[in-house]
Amino acid sequence: MSLRHFATGLGLLIVGIVLVAGLLAPYIAPHDPFAQDLMKRMIPPEWMDGGSALYPFGTDQLGRDYLSRLLYGARISLLIGTLAVVTSGLIGITLGILGGYFGGRVDDVVMFAITCRLSIPLILVALTVVAFVGSSLTVVVLTLGLLLWDRFAVVARTTTMQVRTLDYIAAAQAAGASRLHILTREVLPNILSHLVVVATLEMALAILLEAALSFLGLGVPPPLPSWGLMIAEGKDYMFFSPWVIMIPGIALFVLVLGINLLGDGLRDMLGTGRRV
Amino acid sequence: MKPVLEVANLRVSFASGTRAVRGISLAVQRGETHCLVGESGCGKSVSSLAIMNLLARGATRSADILRFHDTDLLKLTERQMAQLRGDKLAMIFQEPMTSLNPAYTIGSQMAEALTRHRRISRAKALDRAAELLERVGITAPGMRLAQYPHQLSGGLRQRVMIAMALMCDPELLIADEPTTALDVTVQAQILRLLQTLQRELGLALLLITHDLGIVARMAQRVSVMYAGEVVESASAEALFARPTHPYTRGLLECIPIPGASRRDAPLGSIPGVVPRIGPDFKGCGFRDRCAHAAPICAEMAPLQHAAPNHDYLCRLPPDWPEAAAA
Amino acid sequence: MLQFLLRRALLAVLVCLTVLVVAFVLTRLSGDLAISIAGPQATAEDIATIRQNYGLDRPLVVQFFDWAAHAAQGDLGRSYLYHAPVAGLIADRLPITLTLGLSGLAIALLVAIPLGILAAMYEATFVDRAIGIVALIGQAMPSFWIGLVLIIVLGLKLQWLPISGVDTWEGYIMPAVVLAFSAIPALMRLTRAGMIDALASDYIRTARAKGLRPGRIVLKHALRNAAMPVVSVAAVQLGFMLGGSIVIEAVFALHGVGYLAWESISKNDFPVVQAVVLFLAVVYIGLTLLADMMNAVLDPRLRTA
Ligand SMILES: Nc1ncnc2c1ncn2[C@@H]1O[C@H](COP(=O)(O)OP(=O)(O)OP(=O)(O)O)[C@@H](O)[C@H]1O
Ligand code: SF4
Ligand SMILES: [Mg+2]
Numbered sequence: 001m002s003l004r005h006f007a008t009g010l011g012l013l014i015v016g017i018v019l020v021a022g023l024l025a026p027y028i029a030p031h032d033p034f035a036q037d038l039m040k041r042m043i044p045p046e047w048m049d050g051g052s053a054l055y056p057f058g059t060d061q062l063g064r065d066y067l068s069r070l071l072y073g074a075r076i077s078l079l080i081g082t083l084a085v086v087t088s089g090l091i092g093i094t095l096g097i098l099g100g101y102f103g104g105r106v107d108d109v110v111m112f113a114i115t116c117r118l119s120i121p122l123i124l125v126a127l128t129v130v131a132f133v134g135s136s137l138t139v140v141v142l143t144l145g146l147l148l149w150d151r152f153a154v155v156a157r158t159t160t161m162q163v164r165t166l167d168y169i170a171a172a173q174a175a176g177a178s179r180l181h182i183l184t185r186e187v188l189p190n191i192l193s194h195l196v197v198v199a200t201l202e203m204a205l206a207i208l209l210e211a212a213l214s215f216l217g218l219g220v221p222p223p224l225p226s227w228g229l230m231i232a233e234g235k236d237y238m239f240f241s242p243w244v245i246m247i248p249g250i251a252l253f254v255l256v257l258g259i260n261l262l263g264d265g266l267r268d269m270l271g272t273g274r275r276v
Numbered sequence: 277m278k279p280v281l282e283v284a285n286l287r288v289s290f291a292s293g294t295r296a297v298r299g300i301s302l303a304v305q306r307g308e309t310h311c312l313v314g315e316s317g318c319g320k321s322v323s324s325l326a327i328m329n330l331l332a333r334g335a336t337r338s339a340d341i342l343r344f345h346d347t348d349l350l351k352l353t354e355r356q357m358a359q360l361r362g363d364k365l366a367m368i369f370q371e372p373m374t375s376l377n378p379a380y381t382i383g384s385q386m387a388e389a390l391t392r393h394r395r396i397s398r399a400k401a402l403d404r405a406a407e408l409l410e411r412v413g414i415t416a417p418g419m420r421l422a423q424y425p426h427q428l429s430g431g432l433r434q435r436v437m438i439a440m441a442l443m444c445d446p447e448l449l450i451a452d453e454p455t456t457a458l459d460v461t462v463q464a465q466i467l468r469l470l471q472t473l474q475r476e477l478g479l480a481l482l483l484i485t486h487d488l489g490i491v492a493r494m495a496q497r498v499s500v501m502y503a504g505e506v507v508e509s510a511s512a513e514a515l516f517a518r519p520t521h522p523y524t525r526g527l528l529e530c531i532p533i534p535g536a537s538r539r540d541a542p543l544g545s546i547p548g549v550v551p552r553i554g555p556d557f558k559g560c561g562f563r564d565r566c567a568h569a570a571p572i573c574a575e576m577a578p579l580q581h582a583a584p585n586h587d588y589l590c591r592l593p594p595d596w597p598e599a600a601a602a
Numbered sequence: 603m604l605q606f607l608l609r610r611a612l613l614a615v616l617v618c619l620t621v622l623v624v625a626f627v628l629t630r631l632s633g634d635l636a637i638s639i640a641g642p643q644a645t646a647e648d649i650a651t652i653r654q655n656y657g658l659d660r661p662l663v664v665q666f667f668d669w670a671a672h673a674a675q676g677d678l679g680r681s682y683l684y685h686a687p688v689a690g691l692i693a694d695r696l697p698i699t700l701t702l703g704l705s706g707l708a709i710a711l712l713v714a715i716p717l718g719i720l721a722a723m724y725e726a727t728f729v730d731r732a733i734g735i736v737a738l739i740g741q742a743m744p745s746f747w748i749g750l751v752l753i754i755v756l757g758l759k760l761q762w763l764p765i766s767g768v769d770t771w772e773g774y775i776m777p778a779v780v781l782a783f784s785a786i787p788a789l790m791r792l793t794r795a796g797m798i799d800a801l802a803s804d805y806i807r808t809a810r811a812k813g814l815r816p817g818r819i820v821l822k823h824a825l826r827n828a829a830m831p832v833v834s835v836a837a838v839q840l841g842f843m844l845g846g847s848i849v850i851e852a853v854f855a856l857h858g859v860g861y862l863a864w865e866s867i868s869k870n871d872f873p874v875v876q877a878v879v880l881f882l883a884v885v886y887i888g889l890t891l892l893a894d895m896m897n898a899v900l901d902p903r904l905r906t907a
Contacts, residue, residue: 003731007738115613116620118838121845121882124863125628128875131867132632208744212849215746216864231747242754249747257742264738330807354816362813369811374804378903379826389812424902440812 008265014258022074031065033072069225076226077207084206087145092152100160117150130218144206155198159191193270200263204256227252279303280480284341288326291334295553296322298504307474309481311491314501320484324450363393366446368454372434376425383421389443408439413465430457450482500524503561510586521588523562614887621883629872638870679873688877699858703844706781714786718793737787749780749853766855777854785839796828837893841886
């Protein structure tokens with residue numbers, strides 16, 4: 001087995017495990033992730049001195065079970081990652097296909113939109129929106145979705161341009177198929193493999209951004225167990241109990257790595273090459 | 277006399293399984309021109325790149341003999357080979373449009389060919405470059421040296437490549453269709469220059485060409501390639517006087533008649549196509565297009581002598597043309 | 603060439619105008635700014651005063667054109683938190699962010715280019731794959747988390763580097779390294795792709811035919827051609843890094859432009875927020891223009907056209 005295959009398999013395994021953990025969180029979490037117990041604050045993980053089998057990953061500064069929060073946190077990361085990608089994918093793919101297919105003025109407008117989007121400082125604007133609109137899961141998802149469409153648009157545009165000139169698209173045009181039909185039935189399926197790879201990249205990015213926003217206090221609101229928020233809350237204790245930031249940090253790292261490995265494997269398998 | 281270049285049983289295959297060169301042998305003497313002819317895709321360029329050890333990645337070469345003077349090229353490290361390349365062993369590539377680096381001036385690219393191998397100042401190297409540009413018929417060489425490749429036409433670039441290969445006065449020059457992009461007068465000038473160098477410095481020239489007119493004018497020896505093999509090898513007179521391999525005969529029958537056909541019309545307007553040669557191929561590569569093919573030809577094609585130093589690769593006896601005519 | 607640059611400049615102006623609108627709209631998303639500024643304990647009177655002081659009682663369109671007109675002249679308004687002109691606040695903090703961004707970019711290039719070259723030279727071998735996976739690993743680490751881990755390990759356990767502030771140049775090391783992380787994978791992949799194309803090109807074969815040494819072939823002949831896209835992306839990455847430095851500045855408590863923005867966002871200091879958004883966008887646009895010009899200088903085909 002080559003390093004390549006191993007890496008793709010590992011990615012699949014990681015994403016699968018996190019997905020199952022997130023879905024089954026209510027059934028497998030040992031405690032209520034929100035239940036505070038001020039008598040049991042900052043218990044270290046089981047494998048460390050002073051750890052207890054009751055709290056395998058320890059407890060946080062409010063005495064909440066860290067493993068349970070981690071499991072529920074997986075839901076937040078995956079939910080935000082998925083929904084943000086769906087939103088940004090809808091926007092970016094639509095724009096990209098329109099620009100790539102029609103060219104000319106339409107394409108100028110699409111290119112202009114992409115340029116504007118890239119000029120806008122991503123994290124700063126996301127923070128501002130969340131701060132001024134108010135922080136909630138929905139706001140974070142929508143903000144990220146409205147900001148992360150640029151790569152979808154770029155890739156959809158270039159690939160559509162290549163597909164547009166193919167024979168069967170010309171044949172469909174000649175046969176009088178409607179534009180909507182051509183775009184959704186002929187063009188989209190042909191560029192989908194490239195877009196799937198972009199989707200993995202954007203999902204990883206959305207998860208990291210959500211964590212960063214929550215870390216800065218302007219992402220999902222407490223007491224939700226976002227991994228980024230867990231790191232932010234643990235920051236004050238990290239000098240004496242480094243595990244409070246290591247555990248959620250490693251969870252984030254592993255999930256994002258898994259998604260990236262999977263995306264890299266897909267890129268090879270679907271033969272989308274270096275274009276994405 | 278010992279040849280400058282001696283090649284025996286040279287083979288090249290690609291990772292895809294294609295056997296591009298299948299055991300060719302040839303020798304080039306000092307002061308001699310050896311022409312390699314054959315239709316497109318028969319393996320001429322791959323053979324010359326293999327000699328220079330410049331094959332693309334994924335290509336493997338092997339040979340029984342690959343000798344430059346007394347040096348066994350097969351045993352050289354890449355470092356030792358690099359010391360020979362550009363100095364005693366030079367090559368002109370078939371692709372003049374893309375063979376110059378777009379980011380550097382002509383002068384810089386020509387000068388480094390000399391400064392790499394000689395203890396010489398850059399200014400002196402540029403003087404030498406200007407002198408050679410003039411000899412390949414480029415006017416205002418000083419100006420050209422300061423220009424970038426994209427500012428030069430294809431013909432000019434080809435001449436720059438020729439001049440660049442001559443920077444260190446090589447002993448062996450492998451020229452892969454060096455004059456295709458040039459008009460007739462410039463072509464004549466270049467060929468004259470090469471002949472002068474042969475006379476004055478004893479340059480050995482392995483000349484790859486499609487143009488049988490050039491062969492007739494330049495060659496002392498000719499090797500005819502087909503599908504990765506040398507199917508006939510003879511002195512130029514012998515080859516034109518008594519072509520023996522059916523493929524060579526086919527080629528010579530379509531020699532361009534001056535005025536009647538394009539100068540660089542492709543060789544071998546023989547009907548049919550060259551087979552793809554995979555690892556399991558055996559028999560005569562020409563059999564699909566040969567009027568004399570027999571069942572035995574699918575098994576093998578023997579190496580035969582038509583005369584001393586005149587070999588060919590075919591089942592037919594040396595006197596078959598006369599027999600056929602009788 | 604000139605025409606190309608003129609068109610790029612026109613486009614840049616249009617993008618600036620759009621960003622102007624975006625920055626303005628962003629800070630109006632909360633509905634009534636005066637109420638958010640005044641805070642929960644404010645009386646109706648306080649709110650009315652604030653509204654008047656900041657001109658928030660005027661119609662939005664008037665507010666916008668007033669702001670845009672001033673911004674166009676370099677007057678970005680006054681911060682109500684600092685009671686000072688925003689332009690001055692940004693200018694004061696810019697050196698830190700700029701030092702951070704430039705040293706981050708330098709580190710990123712120093713790591714990414716050699717790795718990219720190595721991966722290209724050993725394309726499709728174990729070396730290439732391993733470098734690719736290292737890049738993926740780097741890409742997967744949240745930058746703020748790397749920052750915290752470095753603080754614990756290098757700052758606290760080993761005590762090699764200061765854990766916050768930039769009183770000495772050592773203070774910049776950790777933040778710059780963390781910032782560099784985000785740019786390394788993209789720059790590395792680009793270098794690799796460019797070098798693979800360059801190394802397979804006919805002119806590299808020519809360089810080898812001249813007998814040039816491998817180092818000269820790779821560094822002079824191949825890298826020079828592979829570097830052109832890297833230069834433009836590096837400029838763009840610097841733009842992203844200046845914008846992304848907000849997270850790093852928060853982690854390392856560096857009082858640069860990002861920190862200013864973070865503070866202002868948390869405290870509803872909207873004149874600062876909209877100004878920083880605009881400022882970073884303009885810097886980014888300027889950098890992309892710069893990248894185009896650098897490419898024109900680097901590529902003789904553009905330079906002499
Ligand atoms: N890098 C490569 N990878 C795979 N196959 C190759 C490669 N280079 C050449 N070939 C194959 O090797 C064979 C010989 O090619 P070569 O370039 O030597 O032909 P040629 O005789 O020089 O033709 P021409 O007259 O057109 O230059 C061809 O079938 C070609 O497809
Ligand atoms: S060996 Fe047979 S097929 Fe080949 S050239 Fe001779 S006669 Fe023709
Ligand atoms: Mg050739």
